[in-house]
Amino acid sequence: MENIETKLREEAKRLLLEKKADVIIGYEKGTLPLTATPCFITAPEEADKLVWNNFCTQNLAKYVHDLITAHKNSQKRVKPEDRKKKVIGVVARGCTTRSLIIHLQERQYGRDEVYIIGVPCDGYVDGKGLKAAIGGADIVDGSLDGGQIKMKTSEGDKTAALKDVLADCCKTCRFNNPIISDVMVGSNAPAMNPDAEYDEVKEFEAKPLEERWAYFIKEMEKCMRCNACRQACPSCYCPTCFVEQSQPQWVGIGEDPSDTQVFQLMRLYHMVGRCVDCGSCVSVCPMGVDLRKFLKKIDKDGCEMFGSRAGSSMEDMPPLGKYDEHHDKGDFVYNP
């Protein structure tokens, strides 16, 4: 990793110096031990802040979209001929590039507005999982060494194996290396375990209907509609989310449980062909709602029904933007 981080910093410096990027979004060391946090680097000398390790959780594509949108909005008041282009550099692992591809396919910005610094990824640590693995103790300090996380905690020294505390989405990640990049830092990381990608979904599918429903409402009861999942999701970039729309109002804001269910149902459904399984929503959810159980189903259906995996290739069309007469199955159509 050290090697990658060095290269990453060099690359970032070079980009800023050569003015190939106006800003670079990457990760820096977090204020808490064993964390990293997104950072925005605009000066070459700041590049040394950059880190790349298993504690870099967020999907930075979200920030790419935010920055470009903010820039475009600021340019709206500028005469068209005076408008300036802003290029965003971004440190991107597999899932981040998938999100970037989705943004590009959905024309959120041009390919020339983003400079992708690809990095290999062997998964990130699920903070909540780590804490659970050490019995909920507060981590005072820690380090990663040879696949072992060694920690000083409020309850003494603890160790956890990295592979055990990786986020669920990372364990079965199919795309842990960048799909597209302008420059690749480091060589490709070894494959994770994608064969097990849908094991949980399959298991859930096999459960009786009422048991599934019970689980769904139980999970939804946890949700307090803080919208953190939406805020973290790179695919959630609507200028006005349907939740906030009036005329008509799609989702009630009262306390009826069905409103929460419907809210989540709709947001999840918006992910058809668009969820890259980056885990951002899960990691930010303060209530620990098992969103991935449902997102993975949407992913699985998209793959099985239309042969589409979100953001897996620049050439793909959004699956809901087409229809394949010859290959789409018609078995859901009712015939009396």
Added chain:
Amino acid sequence: MAENLANKEWVPKIVAVVCNWCTYAGADLAGISRIQYPPNVRIIRVPCTGRINPFYIVKALQTGADGVLVSG
């Protein structure tokens, strides 16, 4: 549906969101041909199945429909 039907056998409430050019016309034809069918369907006409926002189905279920039929 009305309360006075409540004491009779329960009949499901079904919402049908249908395309103007195909199904709606077919349903009209059923009428013209006097083909009888259960009276528990409420049709919402839209210009084309492509117009049907999937959330209509969700909202219909939330409003209390026992079944939602989408027909193109």
Added chain:
Amino acid sequence: MIKDNEKVGAVMVVGSGIAGIQASLDLANSGMKVYLVENGISIGGVMAQLDKTFPTNDCSACILSPKLVEVGRHPNVEIKTRRTVESVEGEPGKFKVKLTSAPRFVNLNKCTGCGDCANVCPVSVPAGFNGNLSERKAIYRHFPQAIPSGFAIDKIGTSPCKSNCPTHISVQGYVALIAQGKFKEALKLIKQDNPFPIVCGRVCNHPCETACMRAKVDEAIDIMHLKQFVADLDLNSDTRYIPEKKESKSKKVAVVGAGPSGLTCAYYLAIEGYDVEVFEALPVAGGWLAVGIPEYRLPKNVLKAEIKVIEDLGVKIHLNTRVGKDISFDKLKSDYSAIFIGCGTMKSSKLKIPGEDMKGVVHGVDYLMKVNLGEKVSLGDKVAVIGGGNVAMDAVRTAVRTGSKEVFILYRRTRAEMPASPEEIEEAIEEGIEMKFLVAPKRVVGQDGKVTGIECTKMELGEPDASGRRRPVEIKGSEFIVECDAIVPAIGQEADLSFITKESGVSINKWNNLDFDKITYATNVPGIFTGGDVSTGPQTVVKAVFSGKEAAKSIDRYLQGLDMKAGREKDWTKDIADKADVSNFAKVPREKYPVMKPEDRKTNFKEVGIGFDEAQAIAEAKRCLSCGICSECYQCVDACIAKAIDHEMTYEEETIEVGAVIASAGFEIFDARLRGEFGYGVYKNVVSALQFERILSASGPFFGHVQRISDGKEPKKIAFIQCVGSRDVSCDNSWCSSVCCMYATKEAIIGKEHAKGLEPTIFYMDIRAHGKDFDRFVNRAKNEYGIRYIRSMPSVIKEMQQTNNLLIKYVNQDGTLTEEEFDMVVLSVGLMPPKEAKKLAASMGIELEEHGFCKTKLENPVETSRPGVFVCGAFGGPKDIPETVMEASAAAACAEGLLAAKRGTMITPVENPEEKDMRGQAVRTGVFVCHCGINIGGVVNVPEVRDYAATLPNVVYTADNLFTCSQDTAVKMAEVIKEKNLTRVVVASCSPRTHEGLFQENCEKAGLNRYLFEMANIRDQNSWVHMHEPEAATEKAKDLLRMAVAKAQYLKPLKPGQLSVNHQALIIGGGLAGMTAALSLADQGFASFIVEKEDRLGGNYNYLYKTLEGLDAKAHLKALLEKVYKNPLITVATSAKIEKIEGFIGNYKTTVKAKDGEKVFEHGVVIVATGAYENKTQEYLYGQNAAVKTQRELETLIYEKDPKLAAVKNIVMINCVGSRDKERPYCSRYCCSEAIKNALELKAADPSRDITIIYRDIRTFAFKEDYYKKAREANIKFISYEEDRKPEVVASGDKVEVQVFDPILNEQVSLPADILALSIGVVPNPENAAIGQMLKVPTNQDGFFLEAHVKLRPVDFATDGVFMCGMSHSPKFSDETITQANAAVSRAVMVLCLDFIEAEGKTAYVNKERCSACGLCEINCPYSAIRVNAAEGVAEVNTVLCKGCGVCTASCRMNAADLNGFNNEEVLAQIYNLN
């Protein structure tokens, strides 16, 4: 020549199939007034009968219906049904067309199409629309979506029974009603014309039965006893039928005589509201019915009961009151407003022979009267009754019953001449009565003044007399005496008119009858009328009834001071429905009328007849042939609440002025009975393709279930036999019908989709899949559906007796015979000229070609032999729908070219009041709930729904209407909108698909924006489908209405977008298509730019010398070029390349790089005519051996008269080179014909030449088939090959040797060739893709441009404003290119002629604040109507291109894209109001 300013801006389109409809729409949409004339009852033609269309298998009804609706509602189109063109006079630009119209009997302005009439109609006839596989009623429409949507009645004249019945009752009508078990209705119908059904059901001489056509099949219907049956039912019912009386007219009428005529007159006058008094001398009412007809035929109590009804109507009968004795005639004259004299002939005529006054001579009338009045009369043992009429029969049978032992008849002619009814005679003989014929009385023989016998003389029959019967002639010296105790002369009756005073002035004629007017039954004295026997001498009951009824009519008119005669003269012998062909009817014997046994009846006066029971009556009534089709039972009149039915409509004539005429009379299906060997019409399971089409149709006779006719079972093996009535000189149809191979393939595929186990086999000669994507379709049929194709023409079909399966014998390619059994056979019947082609051609003054189709010009296939009269569709020759539609548009373009100066002069623009300003207006909803007669009101509790509506939010007005669509309601609605200041209107009635437009117009007329209207469909989707659940239907109506009202709250006033139009066109490609289009545009006054990339115009046409049909293509091209270059409206740029096309419909800007630099054209439309290329080949040594040439090269050699050709003796041609293979799986259409053209030319120049054409299938469709035939006759050889067994070519010096497998010889043959000509396929222009990208229009998988719809929009793109023609669309012949170019112009002019393009109001819109410019809408939009504006970061809708489908809205996660008229708020309001 008619000057431009004298021309008429209207066009008549004759024939309303898809050709007529398309032509009408094109014309009407470009400012022409259109009269669409149809001789049937609705438009749509054969296409309306089709289930699906090939090669896309689109539902025919789905694609046709919108066109029907559009033309039906088009303000510039007047549809005229049941019209025939009689003559076309005048010149191009100004014709006078004379039309006659056959009555429809339904007023289309009133008919709501509800179908109540058909429900009550008792007459069923085979439904021609369903290929006679099901039945329809006499009042009908062909199919539910028919336009006009109103019904029509089929009548082919008065049925013979009705016409022959003296009272002209709708006999067929009540028979039909009885057949349906509608006995009460039958009685009511009878009583409209005859108040004596009980009597006439027993003793009528029933002329109706004499006329009955059923006798041609077996025996006449027993009409009389059917009448008795319903009359007796009424008689025995608790409540008798008594007609409703009109309001009292407070006038008194006297009737003299209570016989049938008098009582009939009284009956109808009483109904009319008069006070009627009847004066009768006898102690009983009924006249001769009471005192003449014996009890055993007409029981007294029964007669009394019949008269009771008349008394119940208020008629006073004064018995025992003899006028002239008990009351004077003059008193009647002074006390009553009118008098009817119907006193009958109650005096017997005398024999006028010696001894007539002796005791024992009792005259028949007196005898019967006495017996009937209860007097005991004993005649003795031996009684002679003289006469052969019914009175004689009554007398003789009465004598038997009063105890006489030996009773006989003496009649001077034979039994055949006897006037008595045959049943009477038969029954008399059964009762043991002897009849002595050809004897006449001479003298009564007696003793002591008492009869002992009668002297008679023998007679023989001489010449016929005035009555038509042979006159009896006495045989001199043949006298003999017959012994008897009594003689009853029954030879005639007379009237007793002694009561009529001289002073009264009533004129009496020499036969002692009253003089009267034959129509009005008025005597010479005003106010005095007569009828019955007293006016005519002894006649039948029915005649008496008729006279009484007619007199009543006259008296009513007289007393109202109206003309008594007006409109009453009717010749009932004219216009009789003559059932000429009864061969289709199976023999069913007449029901035996039950009577008492002779031994049981002889001794008493009990009624002989027992009467039919219900089952018998129905069975007997069902024997009726429905001669007149409509039975005139008038049930429909009663059922129609809208009062739309008028049985009195008649033929009418009209003359219409138009500038041009388009003949689109379509075609006729070949009558497969003419090919007897296939057993059509004999074997039940042999059907025509059109019948099979109906079998497949979901709306067909079996609802889409594939089944056999014989047993309704699903067939497994089904054979299609091609070319039935096509390519067949034996029935004089030499042409190919062009479409059968494809429709058979389609039917086989659809059949298999409906019935999975189906195994279709198609027997064919050549598979003619020469259209766009047709070969692919056939390949799919073969490979995906496993449909078997056998190249063989079966010679005969036999039916297996037990199973009704069919045995087909056919010859295999190698000459062996196979016999195979099938469950069902479909005959692919050909297309014939329309039945009325000759008459139509004569009345239009146009010529037909040799086969009987319309003759067309080689240079322009839509021109006829008469300038100004154009033709399109199958009338000009058999063709498929897209070619038909192209021709329709082309004909429209040519008509418009002629009349361009008068565009827009005959149409009436709609003017509406200024729209109400909706700003700041609250929602004020008015709700109108429709009863639709009883269609809704009969099921749904409409008042309850109306009251419920008043409780809904924002509803300020509610009403219920009988018919919301009627004109008076429209006026009322407009008033209410203004009065109540309504801002939303909701109508709960029928389907918005049929009525939304109408109600929206009503709103507009009241100043309310049309989009502030909403409908709830509580008829088609409620009352009609829940007829037995009124409560649930009422609740559903409330729910639907609540949802509609909820939606209405959110409706917005919409202003359709407007877009200015540039009136010039860009034509890409300067070949034949492009040049034709430019010239056609110029004809209509529009400028165009032709951009041609080559350095000369003409394209492929440059290489053509002559067409197969003989057009000199070189001369034609020369003339075209001259016209193009001379025309000031045409700008040509050659060697030019299109750089950029910007804009959209109405406003394009195109940059062209030409030799002389860059040019920019501004234009409103684009016509794509990029053409196609002859493929390049390296097959068969082409390019390596000089003997191998392309057909095009060969054509040049031939027409340039190359000397090298002289030595050429052996010519071989190979077809399908580079066509129909894996790489290019399509047919290039013209190559077969071109090969035959060259072969014929070579053979004609030197008949010794040996020419062989090696082919896959010969595809000389339509009349090109004649040239194929000619080639075979000229001994040009044809060898077929399969794709996987291609011929091989080896060089042999400067010649070649062609080796090919000959399937007939079953061996490889080797053919030496001096010239080998290759028919090389067509490839699309490689630049199509690039041009398509610039225009944002698609190409198909072969690289040709893809039209908006392969059947109905063959020259349009899905994107508005862009059109295509020529080979850019698909390979085609030069004349087809000309047609398509004209068609493209017609479509383009619909845009160019507009000042502004109006968008549909219900289009998409984008909420910019919400849009993220993700572009999903753009990908999804099928019309390229929504685009992301990258600079602004939002999607934008082009409202002119937007069709309002809403696909963009549902794909938008942000809900930024929404749809006017169906926006999320509106739809969710409906959803939220489900409960």
Added chain:
Amino acid sequence: MARRKFATLKSFLNYIGVEGDRTIFTWVSASEGDRWAQVIKGVTEKVKAMGPAGKLIKNLN
């Protein structure tokens, strides 16, 4: 596209425990009046068999 939307929604609803048979997708063409009646009959039977919907419903009281 519409097909894909409904296919996924139906599958997803079923996954979270809302009976798939409550959301039904079909085609009826303009000439198939009979099929429409059959669809309604069939759908009614299907839904009847499942009993009243109890999931996702908003309590309006």
